[in-house]
Amino acid sequence: MNLSLDKIGAAISRSITENFFSANDNSVIFYDLEILRAKIEEVKHAFPTNALHAIAIKANPLSKILNRISKWGMGAEAASLPELYLAQKAGFPPHKIVFDSPAKTVPELEYALREGVYINADSFEELKRIDELLKKVDSMSKIGIRLNPQAGAGAIVSSSTAGEYSKFGIPVIEFRDRIIESFINYAWLYGVHIHIGSQGCSGEMLLKGAEILKDFINEVNTVLAKKDPKRHISTIDIGGGLPVKYKANDISLPVTDYAGGLRGIFEHIENSEFKLITEFGRYVYANSGFVASRVEYVKSSSGIKTAIIHVGADLLLRRCYRPDDWYHEISVLDSMGKPKTENNKQKYNIAGPLCFSGDMLASDIELPIIEPRDIIVIHDTGAYTVSMWSRYNSRKMPKIIGINTTTEEFEIIKERENLNDLFKFWS
Secondary structure: OOOOHHHHHHHHHHHHHOOOOOOOOOEEEEEEHHHHHHHHHHHHHHOOOOOEEEEEHHHOOOHHHHHHHHHOOOEEEEOOHHHHHHHHHOOOOHHHEEEEOOOOOHHHHHHHHHHOOEEEEOOHHHHHHHHHHHOOOOOOOOEEEEEEOOOOOOOOHHHEOOOOOOOOOEEHHHHHHHHHHHHHHOOOEEEEEOOOEOOOOOHHHHHHHHHHHHHHHHHHHHHHHHHOOOOOOOEEEOOOOOOOOOOOOOOOOOHHHHHHHHHHHOHHHHOOOOEEEEOOOHHHHHHHEEEEEEOOEEEEEOOEEEEEOOOOOOOOHHHHHOOOOOOOOEEEEOOOOOEOOOOOEEEEEEEOOOOOOOOEEEEEEEEEOOOOOOEEEEEOOOOOOHHHOOOHHHOOOOEEEEEEOOOOEEEEEEOOOOHHHHHHHHO
16 A cells, blocks of 8 residues: 555544544545556656556546546546546547447447547457448547457456457457458558456566567568558557555566566657557556545454444445455544554454445454444555446445645545435436
């Protein structure tokens, strides 16, 4: 975690005092905008200045944060037409929006082509649809094709996308000749895209995929040069997937090292004739967020103490459903936000509010003594939490606050939902 518990406690304490975290808020989601900006700058400085960093909307689709990222000079990666629309409303220009999805409909493709956004086709069938549309649509879109480099699966199978089989892209080994034919036949096809996976994929795996992609690009460019010396693959989209530290002893590849490895593979990415696209999401967002939830009850049964809080699988779906794969550090503050650090600790289960037994954020975890109205902090929740919010039990989404721990400024990113909001959703 990037923020110390003392800084988190100070931010929560002040938000309580100033009524941002009011008595009516059982939970609040926080984003440290200073950390988010620092991550953005870290990515920008690591790569060539002409690279397009299309931040994955699926990691965090909050419009006020997307708007900030747009103003900071980044792009947006959309995995659906609604995400594409969110990117447009947040202020991203068309040439900085990347449209990825394995299920693009003809109307969605036509919309994207008319808007002039970058498109990564996911299949041969999609290439055919784009070709037909381009016969009637005047488009400024650049188009690439998503390939599965078949570099292997990572430690978390559900978030790996480059095994021998994947639902995404076209396998390079199985369809190499047909992919090359597509570049020959479609004069508008200039880009390639890979994405190895998210979390659980090592830096070595990411660079292995890039090596496979480089060999393929060289082969395609050799063939294209014989037919038209001016044609070559000019856009390389390497996706995201850089691992994030959720535990103190986690090992993660620094983005500067990753960028250096890519420079060694793609010697020409500094050349102005080529364009590099990245699609980082978790790496940018995860460590900027934390959640504070009040303890409602502490129950004892069968020798087990259980603290019942107001977030669970509604917000931290992956943690609850796949606890062996996903992890978050947990801390305890008193009711006013002061960290509890006493040595007299006990073992607890931390349970959410939902009506099923698997709604458990931690089991048999050693923590300072917990009392009702204390505050449980779940760390590093900036990515794939709000975007995966579950409507089970019709829980109201908590208030979301943006903070700057240096200037001590607070901003409401999203107000907490009320009962009428829920009624409108289900009506």
